[in-house]
Amino acid sequence: xxxxxxxxPSPDLFPVKELxxxxxxxxxxxxxxxxxxxxxxxxxKLREQVxxxxxxxGVDCTADNVAITTGSEQSLDLVxxxxxxxxxxxxxxxxxxxxxxxxxxxxxxxxVGIQMDEHGMRMDLLKxxxxxxxxxxxxxxxxxxxxxxxxxxxxxxxxxxxxxxIANGVVILEDDPYNRVxxxxxxxxxxxxxxxxxxxxxxxxxxxxxxPGLRLGWMVADPSFMKKxxxxxxxxxxxxxxLSQYIASRYLAENDVTKHVKQICDLYHxxxxxxxxxxxENLPEGSTHSNPEGGMFLWVKAPETVNTVDLFKECIxxxxxxxxxxxxxxxxxKQGTFRLNFSNADSATIKKGIDRLCDAMKEYMKKNEVKxx
Amino acid sequence: xxxxxxxxPSPDLFPVKELxxxxxxxxxxxxxxxxxxxxxxxxxKLREQVxxxxxxxGVDCTADNVAITTGSEQSLDLVxxxxxxxxxxxxxxxxxxxxxxxxxxxxxxxxVGIQMDEHGMRMDLLKxxxxxxxxxxxxxxxxxxxxxxxxxxxxxxxxxxxxxxIANGVVILEDDPYNRVxxxxxxxxxxxxxxxxxxxxxxxxxxxxxxPGLRLGWMVADPSFMKKxxxxxxxxxxxxxxLSQYIASRYLAENDVTKHVKQICDLYHxxxxxxxxxxxENLPEGSTHSNPEGGMFLWVKAPETVNTVDLFKECIxxxxxxxxxxxxxxxxxKQGTFRLNFSNADSATIKKGIDRLCDAMKEYMKKNEVKxx
Numbered sequence: 001x002x003x004x005x006x007x008x009p010s011p012d013l014f015p016v017k018e019l020x021x022x023x024x025x026x027x028x029x030x031x032x033x034x035x036x037x038x039x040x041x042x043x044x045k046l047r048e049q050v051x052x053x054x055x056x057x058g059v060d061c062t063a064d065n066v067a068i069t070t071g072s073e074q075s076l077d078l079v080x081x082x083x084x085x086x087x088x089x090x091x092x093x094x095x096x097x098x099x100x101x102x103x104x105x106x107x108x109x110x111x112v113g114i115q116m117d118e119h120g121m122r123m124d125l126l127k128x129x130x131x132x133x134x135x136x137x138x139x140x141x142x143x144x145x146x147x148x149x150x151x152x153x154x155x156x157x158x159x160x161x162x163x164x165x166i167a168n169g170v171v172i173l174e175d176d177p178y179n180r181v182x183x184x185x186x187x188x189x190x191x192x193x194x195x196x197x198x199x200x201x202x203x204x205x206x207x208x209x210x211x212p213g214l215r216l217g218w219m220v221a222d223p224s225f226m227k228k229x230x231x232x233x234x235x236x237x238x239x240x241x242x243l244s245q246y247i248a249s250r251y252l253a254e255n256d257v258t259k260h261v262k263q264i265c266d267l268y269h270x271x272x273x274x275x276x277x278x279x280x281e282n283l284p285e286g287s288t289h290s291n292p293e294g295g296m297f298l299w300v301k302a303p304e305t306v307n308t309v310d311l312f313k314e315c316i317x318x319x320x321x322x323x324x325x326x327x328x329x330x331x332x333x334k335q336g337t338f339r340l341n342f343s344n345a346d347s348a349t350i351k352k353g354i355d356r357l358c359d360a361m362k363e364y365m366k367k368n369e370v371k372x373x
Numbered sequence: 374x375x376x377x378x379x380x381x382p383s384p385d386l387f388p389v390k391e392l393x394x395x396x397x398x399x400x401x402x403x404x405x406x407x408x409x410x411x412x413x414x415x416x417x418k419l420r421e422q423v424x425x426x427x428x429x430x431g432v433d434c435t436a437d438n439v440a441i442t443t444g445s446e447q448s449l450d451l452v453x454x455x456x457x458x459x460x461x462x463x464x465x466x467x468x469x470x471x472x473x474x475x476x477x478x479x480x481x482x483x484x485v486g487i488q489m490d491e492h493g494m495r496m497d498l499l500k501x502x503x504x505x506x507x508x509x510x511x512x513x514x515x516x517x518x519x520x521x522x523x524x525x526x527x528x529x530x531x532x533x534x535x536x537x538x539i540a541n542g543v544v545i546l547e548d549d550p551y552n553r554v555x556x557x558x559x560x561x562x563x564x565x566x567x568x569x570x571x572x573x574x575x576x577x578x579x580x581x582x583x584x585p586g587l588r589l590g591w592m593v594a595d596p597s598f599m600k601k602x603x604x605x606x607x608x609x610x611x612x613x614x615x616l617s618q619y620i621a622s623r624y625l626a627e628n629d630v631t632k633h634v635k636q637i638c639d640l641y642h643x644x645x646x647x648x649x650x651x652x653x654e655n656l657p658e659g660s661t662h663s664n665p666e667g668g669m670f671l672w673v674k675a676p677e678t679v680n681t682v683d684l685f686k687e688c689i690x691x692x693x694x695x696x697x698x699x700x701x702x703x704x705x706x707k708q709g710t711f712r713l714n715f716s717n718a719d720s721a722t723i724k725k726g727i728d729r730l731c732d733a734m735k736e737y738m739k740k741n742e743v744k745x746x
Contacts, residue, residue, distance in 0.1 A: 008410055011406075014408045020404070023393075213615035215612065235479065237446050238588070240614075241587065243587055243616075243617060
C-alpha cells in the first residue's frame with residue numbers, strides 16, 4: 001500500500017544527530033531546570049528566538065508577544081476556547097484544514113466558507129461575506145501552501161484581507177506552519193506584517209521545518225490577547241514540554257537552520273515535481289491539480305460526478321491511498337476533490353503511487369460512466 | 374526569601390544522568406520514530422508500562438484503558454471538557470487543588486464542597502450531598518496526601534465512596550499524582566480498585582516520582598470513556614510530546630524505579646519531619662498542622678480570625694512565603710488556613726523558614742489581638 005494520504009514531514013531529513021547533541025548539552029548544562037516545571041508562556045530563551053525568527057519575516061514583535069504551545073493544534077484549540085462562543089461566525093477558506101473545522105465546531109462556531117482561486121481566498125467574496133455576516137468574529141486563513149489546496153495568497157491580497165478585517169472589527173487567525181518550506185516563487189509577508197492594530201493572531205510550528213515529535217508550536221499576538229491566553233494555556237496543560245523547549249532552543253542556537261530548511265525544500269521540490277509530472281501525464285481527461293510553490297500537499301479536482309469516497313475504495317484495491325475532499329469543506333462539499341501528500345514518500349514511490357491512482361480513477365470513471373466536464 | 378509556597382518536586386533527586394542515557398538510546402535506536410508525529414492515545418509501549426504499573430496497584434486494566442496526556446493538568450481539562458456542562462454539580466473535597474477548581478469553573482460546574490477529617494472526605498457528608506444534589510455528575514477526589522491538606526483516605530472509605538457513587542449513578546474522578554511518594558503508613562488501594570462498573574476515571578503523572586519537565590501524565594478509564602476521550606485529546610494537541618514519551622518509556626524499562634522512589638520518599642520524609650517538629654515547637658497556641666504520610670504538602674489551621682492574606686504580607690516582611698488557604702476552597706472559605714510545601718527546600722532552609730513563619734504569626738497575632746480559639 002502506498003499512502004499519499006497523511007500529512008507527515010519526511011523523516012529522512014530529521015536532524016537526529018544534531019538534536020541528540022543539543023539534547024546531551026541540555027542534560028549536561030541545564031538538566032535540573034529543563035526537567036523541572038516551567039513557565040506557562042514558554043521557555044524565555046526560546047520565546048526570544050521565535051520573536052527573532054518572526055521579526056526576520058517582517059513582523060514587529062518581542063518575546064512578550066510570543067507564547068510557546070504544545071503544537072499548532074493546541075494554538076488553534078486555545079484560540080477557539082478563548083474567542084469563540086456558540087453561534088459566532090468564522091469565515092474560513094473553502095476547503096481548509098479539517099482539524100481546525102473540528103475545533104471550531106467543538107466551540108459552536110457558525111462556519112462560512114470563502115471560495116479560493118489559485119491565489120487563495122478571494123477578496124471580493126470575503127468582502128461580500130463580511131457584509132452578509134456582520135456578526136463575524138474571526139477570519140481563519142492558511143496563507144502559504146494552504147492545506148489542502150497548496151494555494152498561496154500574494155502580498156497585495158494579504159494587505160487587503162487585513163484592511164477588510166480592520167474595517168469590520170474582525171480578528172484574523174493566521175495559521176502558517178508551512179512558510180519555511182517554500183521551494184519556488186518569492187516569500188510573501190505574513191498577514192501579521194500588515195497588522196498595525198493587533199488584530200492578527202499568528203501561529204506557526206516546529207513540526208514542518210524541524211520535527212513534529214517535539215510537540216511545539218507558537219503564537220505571536222498582541223499583549224492584550226496574551227494576557228488572556230497565558231492563564232488559559234496554564235489551565236490547559238500548565239506549560240509545554242520543558243525538555244523539548246530546551247532542546248529546540250539549543251538546536252536553533254547551534255545549527256544553520258537556513259541550510260537545513262533548504263535541504264527540506266530541495267527534497268520536497270523534487271517530490272512535488274515528480275508528482276505533478278506524473279499527474280500531468282496520467283490524470284484522466286477533465287481532472288486537474290493545483291501547483292503549489294511549497295508545503296506538503298496538492299489538490300486534485302476530478303469531475304464533480306466522481307464520488308471520492310467510492311473512488312477511495314477503488315484506490316485501496318489498487319494499493320494507493322489519498323484523503324477524500326469532503327472533510328475539508330465547512331459547508332457545501334465540492335465533489336470530485338481530494339488531497340495528495342508529496343512530502344513523505346520518495347520519488348519512485350510517488351511515481352508508482354500516482355500511476356496506481358490514475359489507473360484506479362480511469363477504472364472508476366469507466367465503470368461509473370463519468371464524463372469530463 | 375524562603376519559599377514554602379510552590380508545589381515543586383525536589384530537583385536534587387531528578388535522575389538527570391539516567392534520563393540522558395535513556396534519551397541517547399532513543400536518538401540512537403528510535404530517533405526518526407520518536408521525532409515523528411505519534412498516536413493521540415500515546416506511545417504504545419509506554420501505555421503498556423503504565424497499565425502494568427496500574428495493575429501492580431490492584432487495578433484491572435490493559436493498555437487499551439490507558440491514554441497518555443500532556444500532564445495531569447491536561448487530564449483534568451479533558452475530563453472537564455468532556456463531562457461537564459454548565460450547571461452540572463461536582464462534589465469536591467473542601468479544600469482541594471485550586472487548578473482543578475479553576476478548570477471546573479471554566480466549564481461552568483456548580484461546585485459543592487465536602488468537608489474532610491484527618492482521613493479525608495467524610496462519607497456521611499458525601500451521602501448527604503448526593504441526596505441534596507441528585508443532579509451531581511462527578512465526585513472529584515485526591516485520595517493520597519491530598520493537595521492542600523496532606524490527608525489520605527483509608528481503603529474502607531474509598532470502597533464506600535465507590536458504592537455511594539454507583540448507587541447515585543455518579544462518576545468519580547480520582548486524581549492520584551502523589552501515590553508513590555509515601556514515606557510512612559501503608560499503601561491504600563486506588564478508588565479505581567473498587568470499581569467494577571467503569572465509573573472511576575483514574576489520573577496520575579510522572580511529575581512527582583520522575584520529573585515534571587517531561588510534561589506527561591496518564592488516564593486509566595473504561596473503553597467507553599476512552600472512545601470519547603481520544604478524539605478530544607487529538608483535537609486538543611494531536612498527541613503528547615513524542616520524544617518525552619520514548620524517553621520515559623526507556624527510563625522505566627532500564628532503571629530500578631522502586632529504588633529511585635525510595636530515595637524521594639526518604640528525602641521528603643526527613644524534610645516533612647523537620648517541618649512538623651519545628652511547627653510543633655514554634656506554632657503559636659491555637660494553631661495546628663496536618664500529619665501527612667507522604668506527598669509534598671501540609672496544612673496549617675490558625676485561629677479563624679487570622680486573615681492569611683494579611684499574614685502573608687507580614688511573612689513577606691520576614692522573608693518567608695506560603696500559599697494562603699482561600700483559593701483552595703470551592704465555596705465558603707475557612708479563614709486562618711494555609712499550605713506549606715516541604716519537598717523543595719532542604720531541612721536547614723525549612724527550619725529557618727518555619728522559624729520566620731512562626732515569628733511572623735506571633736507578631737501578626739499580637740498586633741491584631743488574635744486569641745487562641
